[in-house]
Amino acid sequence: MPKDQPPVPPHAARALRRLKQWQKATSEPRPVVEAGSSLSADDAEVPTLRVSSAAYQCFTHAVDHPRAVQVLLFEAKVIHSYAPYSLLRAAVQAAGEALWLLDPSSRQERIRRCLKRAYENVSKGKEFMDLSGLQPSGRPHHERVQELRDLATQHGLDPNGVRGRWSTQAQLKYVEEVVLDGKEALAQNLWQICSGFAHGREWATLAS
Template sequence: MSHEQMPVPPKAQSALKLINAWQKESGERVPPVAPGSSLFGDDAKVPTLMVSSAAYQCFSHAVDHLHAVQALLFEAKMMHAYAPYSLLRAAVEAAGEAIWLLGPTSRQERIRRCLKRAYENVSKGQQFADLAGVQPSGRSATTRIQEIRDLATRHGIDPNGVCGRWSTQQQLKYVDELLNKGKEPSAQALWQICSGFAHGREWATLGLLERTVHSQAGNVVQVRLSSSGEVLLNMLAMTTALSAEARRLFEERRISHQ
């Protein structure tokens, strides 16, 4: 498959250019945070975590998964039926998380979300260590969690809320409320359909993939499922637009407007 063999809609062409540019930037220095900017003030409040680093890491994760889809389609020239949607799901989650971190105008809320992300990271890391039977190096999870709780208390944030439930769906709901204003398709819908692919759910695969019937005996139908290039490229464009908003917010927060 190549650009010549598969029609690429204008929005997808623009998305591919952005993805390639972002991927090239990923090997360079992280854009610096300007003194006097929103993120400069955020980072000063939580210097051991840094809101700017957390947000840019999320954006970078989104770019990596987007570039993997681009590489599959236009470098490896492979049209997998399911795998690209799992990659897009990861990109939607990462871009949505970056927007969730950067979107609030309140510094205290941005810090709260950064602390919540840090707690989730420590908690899930400890869960893995327990399951794998390994002993993490460095400070214990208990010590790190207490540091997060202390930071929350210092900034007037409820530590129990910071160390509470984590929900990707709630993050994406926030993204839709911030960006879409009731318009479709929503980040939640995009994530849901990609999650359906990631978990092998028939409602997603049968609803989105192209079907070729091989045989039918009574109610039993043998079909071949294949990905639609048009659908996949449109979803790639939508996920790229979400990532572009994450990058826009990062630029807005890192530049001083004084």
């Protein structure tokens, strides 16, 4: 390490080592879901969506964004006032979403969350298409929505519940209360202050 470069704090060094492992994992071919596992059974129930695919996509996003922060700070040696917070916000959000998807012990609930995520994706995609004037290259919106409603009914779920409000904050609250046993509110706090920086809110600067 160059003499004029300050040492990396121990907690940051640990995070960087873990990030390196995660980046290696995401740069290799996607892992195969273990046969006979709960996740493989989830995928068999909704093969057109697959719970494993949704969770893995969240994982890759959760790794890619802090990797970009690492490149900025430790390789390019560029310090931006606000941009890293936007990247970290995305990482926290994606990681929380992955845990929210996979944590429930009930297969029905895991499928419900996967369908809810899919509906959010379809809905936001339609909003973008409407605003941009573009035409979807695949199936029309109403067919995709109907497929999700049918899947919900097949699994004893309320189709209207699958369409319910999507809340990142609720997902992070779930992670803190259920996965972390309410030990800390780190996920929500970090996500909120990063959101404040990402949206140019003065309170974030004053609170940091």
